[in-house]
Amino acid sequence: MRYIVIGAGAVGGTIGARLHQGGHDVLLVARGAHYEALKRDGLRLITPESTETLDIPAADGPVPAREDDVLILATKSQDTVSALAGWPSDLPVACAQNGVANERMVLRRFDRVYGICVWLPAQHLEPGVVAAYGHPYSGLLHVGRYPQGVDDLAERIAGDLGKHGLVGLTQTDVMRWKHGKLLSNLGNAVEALVGHAPGREKVVEAARAEARALLDRAGITYSTPEEEASLRGNQVDVRHIEGIVRGGGSSWQSLARGSGSIEADYLNGEIVLLGRLHGVPTPVNEVLRREANTFAQEKRPPGSMPLETLQALIDGRCAA
Ligand SMILES: NC(=O)C1=CN([C@@H]2O[C@H](COP(=O)(O)OP(=O)(O)OC[C@H]3O[C@@H](n4cnc5c(N)ncnc54)[C@H](OP(=O)(O)O)[C@@H]3O)[C@@H](O)[C@H]2O)C=CC1
Numbered sequence: 001m002r003y004i005v006i007g008a009g010a011v012g013g014t015i016g017a018r019l020h021q022g023g024h025d026v027l028l029v030a031r032g033a034h035y036e037a038l039k040r041d042g043l044r045l046i047t048p049e050s051t052e053t054l055d056i057p058a059a060d061g062p063v064p065a066r067e068d069d070v071l072i073l074a075t076k077s078q079d080t081v082s083a084l085a086g087w088p089s090d091l092p093v094a095c096a097q098n099g100v101a102n103e104r105m106v107l108r109r110f111d112r113v114y115g116i117c118v119w120l121p122a123q124h125l126e127p128g129v130v131a132a133y134g135h136p137y138s139g140l141l142h143v144g145r146y147p148q149g150v151d152d153l154a155e156r157i158a159g160d161l162g163k164h165g166l167v168g169l170t171q172t173d174v175m176r177w178k179h180g181k182l183l184s185n186l187g188n189a190v191e192a193l194v195g196h197a198p199g200r201e202k203v204v205e206a207a208r209a210e211a212r213a214l215l216d217r218a219g220i221t222y223s224t225p226e227e228e229a230s231l232r233g234n235q236v237d238v239r240h241i242e243g244i245v246r247g248g249g250s251s252w253q254s255l256a257r258g259s260g261s262i263e264a265d266y267l268n269g270e271i272v273l274l275g276r277l278h279g280v281p282t283p284v285n286e287v288l289r290r291e292a293n294t295f296a297q298e299k300r301p302p303g304s305m306p307l308e309t310l311q312a313l314i315d316g317r318c319a320a
């Protein structure tokens with residue numbers, strides 16, 4: 001089997017590197033300066049245990065497909081549709097992404113779709129270089145067929161992911177795990193906007209409480225942090241590796257890179273969408289979605305909004 005990792009950034013780079021280290025055939029798909037660096041120098045993976053430069057083949061777009069190809073999609077959700085353009089729709093696709101919208105988007109064109117719930121703290125440091133901060137293994141990945149179930153390929157993907165530096169588990173209800181992860185990721189926008197300002201947890205908890213109430217009302221089930229923690233075993237998230245500091249999560253990193261876009265429409269925005277479908281107001285997540293998008297479009301640095309400003313915007317929206 002060949003794993004083609006589309007979007008070989010923080011998560012995709014780590015997954016591709018770990019599969020390669022586990023002895024699998026891997027192709028990394030990237031673009032721009034990152035692709036040039038991968039092609040020229042290989043992928044450098046920095047972890048708390050080691051730094052290794054791996055000679056993994058790279059491409060900057062679709063290549064002739066093989067029958068045994070599996071696509072692992074690891075772009076941000078806003079890039080899902082464009083990143084799959086040109087890839088044959090008879091290939092299986094596994095979405096190693098946050099949010100719960102990707103699998104459904106992909107199912108429109110591909111009939112074999114898998115969800116991967118990704119607990120893997122990582123960062124794309126510079127072209128060709130990725131850091132993964134989990135210790136003693138980089139991440140915990142739940143794999144399942146979308147919308148539910150586990151088949152032979154899900155078993156195989158989970159087994160292959162678990163061969164080196166990752167833990168791969170199958171789940172018959174992968175979207176329940178992904179909804180649990182979505183609740184956790186509602187804090188991404190808060191971190192991107194106000195950084196690690198003391199007191200920010202109050203806003204994060206307000207966003208999560210709003211979302212939990214809505215998911216309960218919609219009859220959507222989600223895993224709990226306790227369930228997740230019980231599976232993580234002794235894995236910890238190391239914040240510093242040899243002078244490299246993980247400044248923040250994936251949304252914080254989008255702002256730090258000045259990428260011009262952020263995943264908020266698929267994280268807080270997923271709750272806003274569900275609220276609109278059910279006629280339930282979601283003022284906290286609405287403000288977070290809107291402000292995170294504005295920050296990204298205006299290329300403002302992460303953490304540069306005072307917490308009081310964010311709280312005032314939320315209070316104003318809640319009172320309206
Ligand atoms: N970072 C983390 O710690 C975690 C992230 N996640 C989730 O994983 C997913 C990926 O996030 P993350 O790895 O942080 O994101 P990154 O931005 O680090 O990586 C995504 C990569 O996809 C590339 N890309 C986008 N479109 C294309 C395309 N058409 N062709 C080739 N490459 C493309 C991007 O290129 P470019 O830079 O040019 O846009 C980027 O290199 C997200 O859903 C995120 O929420 C989940 C758990 C942890």
Ligand SMILES: CC(C)(CO)C(=O)C(=O)O
Binds near residue numbers: 098184188248249250
């Ligand atoms: C949980 C977390 C923060 C990983 O560290 C994440 O999912 C992200 O960065 O988007």
